[in-house]
Amino acid sequence: MKIKHLTFLALALTLGNDNLYAQKGKPLFTEQPGMVSYTFRKSLSKDAAATLDTLKGLGIKDMEFSSLFGKTAPELRKLLDERGIKCSSFGVGYADALNKTQEVGQNAKALGASFVRVAWIPHEGPFTLEMAEKTVADFNKIGKQLKDEFGLTFCYHNHGYEFEKHGDGTLMDYIIQKTDPNYVSFELDMLWAFFPGQDPAALIRKYPTRFKLVHMKDLRKGVKGNLSGGTPVENDVALGTGQLDIPTILRAAKKSSIQHFYIEDExxxxxxxxxxTIAYLKSLTY
Structure with a gap:
């Protein structure tokens, strides 16, 4: 029996190595990346149609909008449809998500989005357990209404301050673990996980089914992080030129429930x- 067991183990290891060799050299990121509207915020505010033409020229077909840029949702949708671009996620402020959930849901549906995202929890000073508890209750409420009434998935985008220590983990762990997975999912911002000292790839592996969206961004070399949730926008650099281990993060993301990969460059x-950044993503291999 022992000999058979060892033979089986050797066969398994051999097959595993063959798998690795088979992958070696294959493109790691085969998708065309999406884009966060905030990257082109000034341009979109001035001339949305011309900016969308530029994005189309870059090969962008998937967008996350965090503003309507002075237009109605149907007007913006028309511009997108004319260019073959889809809005998959609609970002709004915490207060609107909580107090204008109906309007937010209607706008998201008009845009053609499947996700509604909040990226900041209003707070002053360090983020606390009491704040996290209120956040969990609010997110469950928002997420349930958006799912039940509009079929939308609600996501929270981390911003760094949530990684205050709590028990054996952080308050981000608390929020992920206490929110109802039927109604609350997450958008991983790579930079805002790394900046407060976390490992973005490890976070994905820890919660492989909770993250549905990702912001791909890199942090300038030499910049030291903290729990503030803020850094000068000049510290956003092209992917592959900063401090983050992008290939390792993407490998973890590929094995998770993440559906949309957006570039965000502030x-x-x-x-x-x-x-x-687009050229770098195309150059990556296993």
């Missing part, structure tokens, strides 16, 4: 950095 240099 830097004023986005016009040169975005094409650089």
């Amino acid at each position: 830097s004023p240099s986005y016009a040169t950095q975005v094409p650089q």
Whole structure:
């Protein structure tokens, strides 16, 4: 029996190695990345149609909007449809998600989105357990209404301050574990997980079914992080030129429930950095 067991183990290891060799050299990121509207916020505010033409030229077909840029949702949807671009996620403020859930749901549906996202929990000073408890209750309420009435998935986008220590983990762990997975999912922001000292890939592996969306961004080399949830926008750099281990994060993401991969670059240099980022993603292999 022992010999048979060892033979089986050797066979399994061999097959595993063959699998690794078979993957070696294959493209890691085969999707066309999506784009967060905030990257092109100034341009979209001035001329949405021309900016969407630029995005189409870059090959972007998937967007996350966090503003309607002075238009109605149907007007913005028309511009997107004309260019073959889809809005998969609609970002709103915490207060609107909580107090104008109906309006938010209607706008998201008009845009053609499947997700509604909140990226900031209003707070002053360090993020506390009491704040996290209120957040959990609010998110469960928002998520249930959006799911029941509109068939939408509600997501929370981490921003760094939620990684205050709590028990054996952090308050981000508390929020993930205490929210109802039927109604609340998450959008991982790579930079805002790394900045407060976390490992984005490990976070995905810890909660493989809770993250549905991801913001792909990199942090300038030499910049030290903290729990503030803020850093100058100039510290956003093209993927692959900063501190994050992008390939490892993407490998973890590929094995998770993440469905949409958005580029977000808040830097004023986005016009040169975005094409650089797209080229970098295409260059990655296993």
